[in-house]
Amino acid sequence: MRKLIFVLFSIFLISVYSCDDGDIIEFNLDFDDEFYACEGVSDLVLYKTKDDPSESLSILISNFTIEDLIDVADNDTxxxxxxxVTFYYRTYSDESVSNLFCEDIPDVVNITRNEVxxxxxxxxxxxLTEDDGDGIDSELxxxxxxxxxxxxxxxxxGIPNYKDVDDDGDNVLTKDENPDPDDDGDLSDAQxxxxxxxxxxxxxDDDGDGVNTRDEETSSQDNNPTNDVTNEDVGPDYLNxxxxxxxxxxxYRTHTVSKSYLVTVTVNDISINEASIESLYFGTLSDSNTSETETLTPVFN
Structure with a gap:
């Protein structure tokens, strides 16, 4: 599993006061650090909502898609x-606006303030983080x-170990070969x-009998040596x-790798009425498109 550590500074509450002909307008941008995405014909909207009071923050990105958000380079970044972009802050008289975005027919709501x-x-x-689920951290x-x-x-x-569910190609999954028996990140005690x-x-050749583990099968060959047992007291033949x-x-057995994308967004140069915010951490994207699986076919040799 590839692990990357980020230090993210979240802005939980920003109060901005704006003077307009003597009036004071207060904006309390107190939202969760998670946002969502809604894709239109040619534009992408990133948004977050909250109730009590009912408010929303949204970002309109023209000529952009969710795919563009996760189109990482060779370095997975x-x-x-x-x-x-265009940034919106809105307030509503409705009690809840959780279903305001991404609806075929949007809810009818009463907007009481629309700041652009x-x-x-x-x-x-x-x-991008790719996890082969083999129980070994990628850096190891x-x-x-x-x-x-x-x-x-x-x-x-043809599949590097960090994405390979069977690192040695013996048709026994790495996770089933006890690479880290006590899960302490120290592989020196691997089986x-x-x-x-x-x-x-x-x-x-796990048992050192001169026959490769992947070849120690019975006549009902299924590319899985773990279920071929001659002596129940000893265990599978590849360990006997x-x-x-x-x-x-x-x-080889096919490989399935989990892929997840961590998308973070920061908004800059927000100007609302007479108020300005230099930088606002918008949060991390919560969307089904940020998680997927990939099936890899290893080259048999």
Missing amino acids: LEITDKS SDDSTIDILTV EDINGNGDLTDDDTDND DTDNDGIPDYLDA PEVSNNIPATE
Whole structure:
């Protein structure tokens, strides 16, 4: 699992006073740090609402889509700065406005204040995290120790270890080979059945009987050596050095990797009436499009 740590400074309450012909207008931008997205024909709206009092903050980004928000580069990161947007602050007489956005037929609401900042900009930071669910943090899968996770591919199947559910290509999932038995992030105590100094999750022949683990199957070959057991007292044949069935494997099991995008937005240069806000942390995106799975087909060799 690739882990990235960010320090984000949230603005929970901003009170802005504006003088207009002697009147004082107070804006309390007290919203949660989570926002949502609504995609139109050619524009994207980022928004958040709250009740009691009923208010909304929204950002209109022209000629932009949700896909643009998660279009990360090769380094799994997207950074956009000073993108021109229109920022809205609205208040309502209605008790609840939670269903105001993204409806085919929007709710009819009574807007009591509509403040627009036409010349605002936003900064977008999107980071992709890919998790193969193998129980090993990605930074620990830098076998070469060069800081580049993409060139560590123990089984040469075309999938780097940090995205590979079966790092050694033995058709036994890494998570099932006890790479970190006590979940302390220290792999020095990883399971090593044949005590050859190579942990099972990186060992092509776990029991050291001369037959690769992936080939220790019965006649009902299913690319899963864990269910081939000759001696119940010992366990699967691939962990039993006394059994050396050899039925050559013909393919690897397919891989499913979880992908999640952390999208954060900051709004700059907000001008509402006579008031101005230099920078407002808008929050993180909550949307089903920020989570997905990817099926990878390893190259058999």
